[in-house]
Amino acid sequence: MPEWRKDPIIERWVVIAPNRGARPHDVAHATTARSAGPCPFCEGNEEETTQEIAACRESGTQENGPGWRVRVVPNKYPALTLNEATPPSGDAFHQAMPGLGAHEVIVESPRHVRGIVDLSEDHFREVLEVYRRRLLELRTDPRLLYAAIFKNVGEAAGASLEHAHSQLIALPLVPRQVRDELAAALALYRQRGRCAYCELLEVESAAAARVVLQTPHFVALCPYASRFAYETWVLPRRHASRFESIAPAAEADLAGVLQQVVGRMENLLDYPAYNYLVRTAPLQEVELPHDHWRIEVFPRLAKTAGFEWGTDVFINTVSPETAAARLREATPLRAAALETAAARC
Amino acid sequence: MPEWRKDPIIERWVVIAPNRGARPHDVAHATTARSAGPCPFCEGNEEETTQEIAACRESGTQENGPGWRVRVVPNKYPALTLNEATPPSGDAFHQAMPGLGAHEVIVESPRHVRGIVDLSEDHFREVLEVYRRRLLELRTDPRLLYAAIFKNVGEAAGASLEHAHSQLIALPLVPRQVRDELAAALALYRQRGRCAYCELLEVESAAAARVVLQTPHFVALCPYASRFAYETWVLPRRHASRFESIAPAAEADLAGVLQQVVGRMENLLDYPAYNYLVRTAPLQEVELPHDHWRIEVFPRLAKTAGFEWGTDVFINTVSPETAAARLREATPLRAAALETAAARC
Numbered sequence: 019m020p021e022w023r024k025d026p027i028i029e030r031w032v033v034i035a036p037n038r039g040a041r042p043h044d045v046a047h048a049t050t051a052r053s054a055g056p057c058p059f060c061e062g063n064e065e066e067t068t069q070e071i072a073a074c075r076e077s078g079t080q081e082n083g084p085g086w087r088v089r090v091v092p093n094k095y096p097a098l099t100l101n102e103a104t105p106p107s108g109d110a111f112h113q114a115m116p117g118l119g120a121h122e123v124i125v126e127s128p129r130h131v132r133g134i135v136d137l138s139e140d141h142f143r144e145v146l147e148v149y150r151r152r153l154l155e156l157r158t159d160p161r162l163l164y165a166a167i168f169k170n171v172g173e174a175a176g177a178s179l180e181h182a183h184s185q186l187i188a189l190p191l192v193p194r195q196v197r198d199e200l201a202a203a204l205a206l207y208r209q210r211g212r213c214a215y216c217e218l219l220e221v222e223s224a225a226a227a228r229v230v231l232q233t234p235h236f237v238a239l240c241p242y243a244s245r246f247a248y249e250t251w252v253l254p255r256r257h258a259s260r261f262e263s264i265a266p267a268a269e270a271d272l273a274g275v276l277q278q279v280v281g282r283m284e285n286l287l288d289y290p291a292y293n294y295l296v297r298t299a300p301l302q303e304v305e306l307p308h309d310h311w312r313i314e315v316f317p318r319l320a321k322t323a324g325f326e327w328g329t330d331v332f333i334n335t336v337s338p339e340t341a342a343a344r345l346r347e348a349t350p351l352r353a354a355a356l357e358t359a360a361a362r363c
Numbered sequence: 364m365p366e367w368r369k370d371p372i373i374e375r376w377v378v379i380a381p382n383r384g385a386r387p388h389d390v391a392h393a394t395t396a397r398s399a400g401p402c403p404f405c406e407g408n409e410e411e412t413t414q415e416i417a418a419c420r421e422s423g424t425q426e427n428g429p430g431w432r433v434r435v436v437p438n439k440y441p442a443l444t445l446n447e448a449t450p451p452s453g454d455a456f457h458q459a460m461p462g463l464g465a466h467e468v469i470v471e472s473p474r475h476v477r478g479i480v481d482l483s484e485d486h487f488r489e490v491l492e493v494y495r496r497r498l499l500e501l502r503t504d505p506r507l508l509y510a511a512i513f514k515n516v517g518e519a520a521g522a523s524l525e526h527a528h529s530q531l532i533a534l535p536l537v538p539r540q541v542r543d544e545l546a547a548a549l550a551l552y553r554q555r556g557r558c559a560y561c562e563l564l565e566v567e568s569a570a571a572a573r574v575v576l577q578t579p580h581f582v583a584l585c586p587y588a589s590r591f592a593y594e595t596w597v598l599p600r601r602h603a604s605r606f607e608s609i610a611p612a613a614e615a616d617l618a619g620v621l622q623q624v625v626g627r628m629e630n631l632l633d634y635p636a637y638n639y640l641v642r643t644a645p646l647q648e649v650e651l652p653h654d655h656w657r658i659e660v661f662p663r664l665a666k667t668a669g670f671e672w673g674t675d676v677f678i679n680t681v682s683p684e685t686a687a688a689r690l691r692e693a694t695p696l697r698a699a700a701l702e703t704a705a706a707r708c
Contacts (some may be wrong), residue, residue: 023587023588024588025586025587025588026559026563026586026587026588027544027547027548027551027559027560028543028544028547029547030588030675031588031676032588032589032590032676032677032678032679033676033677033678033679034588034589034679034682034683035678035679035680036680036681036682036685037680038678038680097678109566110555111559111562111563111566111587112587164674166669166670166673166674168668168669168670168673169669170666170668170669173666174666175666175668175669176665176666176667176668176669177668185670187670189674189676193674193675193676194674194675194676195673195674195675196673196674198373199372199373202372202373202374203372206372210455214371214372214456215372217456218371218456221454221456241370241371242368242370242371242456242457243368243369243370243371243375243376243377243379244377244379245377293668293669293672294669295669295670295672295673297673314672314673316669316672320521321515321518321519321520321521322521322667323513323515323520323521323522323638324511324513324514324515324520324521324530324638324639324640324661325511325513325530325532325640327638327640327659327661328511328513328540328541328640328642328659329509329511329534329538329539329540329541330375330538330539330540331376331377331378331534331538331539332377332378333377333378333380333383333442334377334378334379334380335380335381335382335383336381337379337381338379340381
């Protein structure tokens with residue numbers, strides 16, 4: 019069973035999850051992310067997954083059968099589960115907690131497509147709406163303090179299956195990275211009297227050098243101190259710490275912005291492996307004046323090496339200004355099959 | 364020119380180094396770490412590298428010519444250099460510093476070998492001695508506050524060249540990860556009245572479940588909250604915060620221990636890509652009672668994904684107890700060519 023363990027020295031928790039070692043394609047020398055057998059995420063193969071938690075379905079269709087557009091299932095090889103009841107244990111140097119949490123897969127299309135650019139804008143908006151609903155549902159469990167929604171595309175980005183999907187991991191703690199960001203943002207809020215991200219957005223919009231694109235609701239930019247080449251963040255213009263509070267019009271806008279950002283990266287960088295991450299406020303918080311939700315997109319062009327693991331210093335070989343200029347000029351590639359999808363959704 | 368930039372919100376610095384984008388094999392779709400042309404690190408090809416900084420040489424041989432056993436050169440595509448004189452710049456959200464630092468390559472053998480197991484134990488001890496001398500030399504420059512020595516083996520671990528080598532990056536700051544570790548270790552020292560790592564070593568040695576091997580001077584163990592499967596740390600039994608203070612007998616012992624640890628991983632895991640990192644105290648510190656130097660070895664079996672980047676929570680699918688048990692039973696593979704090397708060094 020999975021277990022949470024705290025580092026003996028620093029406040030960093032890891033999940034020890036031997037059960038996940040058994041999952042398909044998660045092997046040391048995997049050379050392809052393509053499954054050999056039938057794809058468990060394709061419509062008609064619903065029996066290959068665990069029982070569905072939620073779905074957007076055509077009316078009259080049955081749970082766990084065909085007829086869905088977006089489908090949420092528990093990860094078959096969960097890093098964490100909600101059924102953990104063993105008590106915390108340990109001594110001064112060995113603190114453990116049960117492997118409590120949730121690990122869900124959001125299957126983004128009934129068709130075997132690879133990317134979000136292969137979905138119609140309205141279909142992808144529906145995926146974002148599923149993110150929102152899952153966050154609202156999970157925050158009703160008071161044991162869950164944080165939820166990360168993320169996407170891994172390509173083997174180098176940690177994907178084990180090709181069919182377009184995202185994942186959600188809900189945690190019984192606020193992770194170190196988020197805690198550090200919240201503390202730093204709170205200190206800046208106290209100094210400057212307003213959300214630092216809101217102020218930063220104004221400065222970046224005015225300077226324009228790192229801006230990729232702007233829409234009525236969002237700014238996409240390459241952060242000043244980007245860790246990864248072509249790293250791009252999408253931030254709402256309007257202050258909000260919780261992704262779940264997004265309004266319908268902004269959600270539709272966001273779908274288009276993310277498809278633009280990812281589509282331009284795919285065209286410019288020849289379909290790189292990439293991750294994106296929805297960075298929202300802790301689940302049990304009310305609206306925070308100092309935090310600002312965003313989606314962070316990271317192409318995975320270089321490998322992280324020994325230096326980064328030991329220092330948390332990253333070396334980025336493409337300046338954010340160059341990256342933004344190239345992404346401004348790029349156009350997204352759209353799959354030929356898209357029209358079919360648009361007609362369907 | 365390279366530039367240091369601080370994240371607008373958190374105290375995390377990155378190096379923006381567009382010049383490194385030009386180096387060979389550092390491309391998005393590299394499928395091999397093997398160079399196409401002559402290997403710049405092989406004996407006889409010294410003109411392919413920059414001018415040597417230091418070397419262990421046969422007597423009577425010339426700098427930048429053949430006759431060396433271990434050779435240190437500046438990285439041809441440095442992330443940082445010592446010639447930076449531009450002043451710091453920026454505003455509230457955009458702090459930059461010149462790209463000051465040092466970036467060196469330690470070529471570990473004149474022969475084209477891949478791993479430390481292909482070197483005789485005494486030759487590898489000489490490599491460690493070169494690490495020690497470089498740290499002692501670099502700390503005489505008061506601008507340099509930290510030095511990370513690390514090794515990347517295999518493309519998945521960030522290596523761009525195959526020939527056995529390590530790297531040293533010296534920084535004008537103490538990086539975030541090290542700062543966090545020092546602060547946490549100092550808090551524990553104040554609570555418990557002694558170095559937490561010293562106490563932890565006693566507890567782990569007694570419990571034995573996570574111990575891989577023990578020698579007169581060292582303990583190799585899989586840390587309780589390992590981030591990576593088969594992650595192994597080698598710690599000196601005797602308290603010391605600075606690697607540079609290692610005594611000759613311990614240095615010889617360490618060479619054997621590291622060859623055992625890496626050799627067992629290579630046999631058990633079929634030559635995985637891996638990193639190791641010398642985690643020593645900040646360069647300008649005197650001996651610290653609360654910090655404890657060590658070498659951290661990370662096989663790179665799984666890919667880090669969107670979840671880890673956004674949370675700093677790692678999911679490890681092999682428990683440290685299982686990893687240690689398997690590494691205890693494993694034996695190192697040694698290359699057939701080793702005898703030649705032993706005769707030579």
